[in-house]
Amino acid sequence: xxxxxxxxxxxxxxxxxxxxxxxxxxxxxxxxxxxxxxxxxxxxxxxxxxxxxxxxxxxxxxxxxxxxxxxxxxxxxxxxxxxxxxxxxxxxxxxxxxxxxxxxxxxxxxxxxxxxxxxxxxxxxxxxxxxxxxxxxxxxxxxxxxxxxxxxxxxxxxxxxxxxxxxxxxxxxxxxxxxxxxxxxxxxxxxxxxxxxxxxxxxxxxxxxxxxxxxxxxxxxxxxxxxxxxxxxxxxxxxxxxxxxxxxxxxxxxxxxxxxxxxxxxxxxxxxxxxxxxxxxxxxxxxxxxxxxxxxxxxxxxxxxxxxxxxxxxxxxxxxxxxxxxxxxxxxxxxxxxxxxxxxxxxxxxxxxxxxxxxxxxxxxxxxxxxxxxxxxxxxxxxxxxxxxxxxxxxxxxxxxxxxxxxxxxxxxxxxxxxxxxxxxxxxxxxxxxxxxxxxxxxxxxxxxxxxxxxxx
Numbered sequence: 001x002x003x004x005x006x007x008x009x010x011x012x013x014x015x016x017x018x019x020x021x022x023x024x025x026x027x028x029x030x031x032x033x034x035x036x037x038x039x040x041x042x043x044x045x046x047x048x049x050x051x052x053x054x055x056x057x058x059x060x061x062x063x064x065x066x067x068x069x070x071x072x073x074x075x076x077x078x079x080x081x082x083x084x085x086x087x088x089x090x091x092x093x094x095x096x097x098x099x100x101x102x103x104x105x106x107x108x109x110x111x112x113x114x115x116x117x118x119x120x121x122x123x124x125x126x127x128x129x130x131x132x133x134x135x136x137x138x139x140x141x142x143x144x145x146x147x148x149x150x151x152x153x154x155x156x157x158x159x160x161x162x163x164x165x166x167x168x169x170x171x172x173x174x175x176x177x178x179x180x181x182x183x184x185x186x187x188x189x190x191x192x193x194x195x196x197x198x199x200x201x202x203x204x205x206x207x208x209x210x211x212x213x214x215x216x217x218x219x220x221x222x223x224x225x226x227x228x229x230x231x232x233x234x235x236x237x238x239x240x241x242x243x244x245x246x247x248x249x250x251x252x253x254x255x256x257x258x259x260x261x262x263x264x265x266x267x268x269x270x271x272x273x274x275x276x277x278x279x280x281x282x283x284x285x286x287x288x289x290x291x292x293x294x295x296x297x298x299x300x301x302x303x304x305x306x307x308x309x310x311x312x313x314x315x316x317x318x319x320x321x322x323x324x325x326x327x328x329x330x331x332x333x334x335x336x337x338x339x340x341x342x343x344x345x346x347x348x349x350x351x352x353x354x355x356x357x358x359x360x361x362x363x364x365x366x367x368x369x370x371x372x373x374x375x376x377x378x379x380x381x382x383x384x385x386x387x388x389x390x391x392x393x394x395x396x397x398x399x400x401x402x403x404x405x406x407x408x409x410x411x412x413x414x415x416x417x418x419x420x421x422x423x424x425x426x427x428x429x430x431x432x433x434x435x436x437x438x439x440x441x442x443x444x445x446x447x448x449x450x451x452x453x454x455x456x457x
Contacts, residue, residue: 002157006040009172012148013038013054020062025070026132029123032062033141036416037148037171037178039160059112059411063119070126077429083370090363091118094321097356101320106341110321113342113410120410121419121426128427133420135193139202142185145171145413146209149178153212169212176404177414179215180396182206183225184417190229191389192424217403224395232388295333296346296403303327303350318357327354343405351407368401375425382428390425393418 016038019031040054067073076084091114098107127133148171153161161168161175168175189195189203210222306327307315319326325341328334334344345351352361372394378387397418400406409415 002159005156005159008156009038009040013040017062021065028066029127029132030137030141032066033416034144036411036413037145037173039173059116063116066123067119070123073122073126074129079429080426083374086363086367086370090367093360093363094356097318097320101323103322103325103341106322110342113408116410117415121423124420124423125427128424135199138185138188138193139199142202142206146205149209168214169209173413175213176215177409177412179210179213179218180400181413181417182210183218183222183396184393184421187225187389187392187421191232191385217399218396221396221399225392228388228392298331299328299345300347300350302331303345303354307354316357316359318355318360321355323355324351342408346403346405348401348407384428386425386428389421393421
């Protein structure tokens with residue numbers, strides 16, 4: 001890691017940390033979203049051998065203080081009760097399973113990531129309801145994040161973007177987490193706030209930044225985003241969603257993706273995205289020829305083999321939170337000195353089955369199903385742009401869950417991006433009211449907030 005990288009990252013980290021705690025909450029939240037662009041543990045930090053105090057401050061302390069400062073909080077809507085309860089069960093079981101894990105420190109860190117997801121989701125719901133998150137604030141976040149990325153990538157040696165191999169565009173954090181963050185910002189700017197020329201330009205800048213990250217998996221997920229965003233924008237001129245509108249939008253989206261592919265090939269010949277394009281266009285290439293995918297296949301095969309050899313108890317309860325490091329080291333790709341137990345399987349479904357058994361996998365899949373089902377149902381029943389935004393981000397999320405380490409992203413750009421989008425949807429639902437409060441109409445004109453009961457969702 002370039003010393004200049006660490007000096008700049010440390011300085012900006014503490015400036016943003018002070019701003020997140022010292023500014024009024026509506027501005028402190030914006031400062032925190034920028035703060036997560038900085039990972040002071042660096043790219044060679046291994047979570048079971050040391051403890052990063054700065055990460056603990058970013059993951060637990062600052063979200064907790066922000067949550068306290070914005071009280072009182074509205075209760076979550078009744079339509080979100082099932083999703084909340086399943087999440088609490090899943091996280092609680094993951095915490096319990098630390099008891100039989102060989103990696104206790106990493107297990108505690110995993111609970112910190114889950115805690116950050118939970119607290120920041122509540123904070124973002126509150127912020128959306130109070131209209132603290134606006135087109136201007138989102139544009140500011142995107143522009144400053146891109147400025148951080150330009151500085152880190154092109155002025156400071158790109159220690160976070162693997163300069164000796166892929167030289168990826170990113171902030172002072174992992175490029176594979178920065179990519180979904182930019183996708184989330186594009187979705188929010190185009191669907192969840194008032195669209196203006198400046199907003200379109202900022203979204204375009206975010207798209208260029210996303211392509212420069214070189215994320216192959218999220219490039220595939222972006223195809224789904226383009227389809228959903230295109231449908232929503234096209235539907236503004238139609239009264240209903242029709243089959244031919246879907247076909248036309250898909251064709252338009254395909255043309256846009258084709259143009260992006262041409263742009264990548266001609267403007268970024270050394271981009272790692274070209275490996276994915278070669279697989280699509282060449283009969284001689286396969287996914288195994290894509291860098292980083294071959295060793296993923298090895299780890300997945302070894303993990304599946306270990307699960308198949310377990311007894312009934314092991315299949316039911318798993319081997320404990322963060323225990324996946326054991327099977328990762330058996331492949332030879334990792335050693336005790338360089339393994340991160342929370343970021344080594346690169347498949348959260350397989351990880352859930354290995355670490356938490358059938359119980360944990362059922363909890364995790366149930367949470368995802370209920371959350372995404374709620375998104376589609378609200379999009380259909382209420383025509384809410386925020387629900388459509390949640391539908392759009394579901395594509396990259398599912399792809400990321402199959403081949404990335406989303407669970408450990410609770411205080412990283414990607415995880416914060418997902419939280420922002422889903423929180424915007426939940427914020428539109430009518431909150432549960434305390435008995436002493438007067439009833440609120442089903443629709444609040446000033447915010448367009450939709451009121452649905454549990455039975456309706």
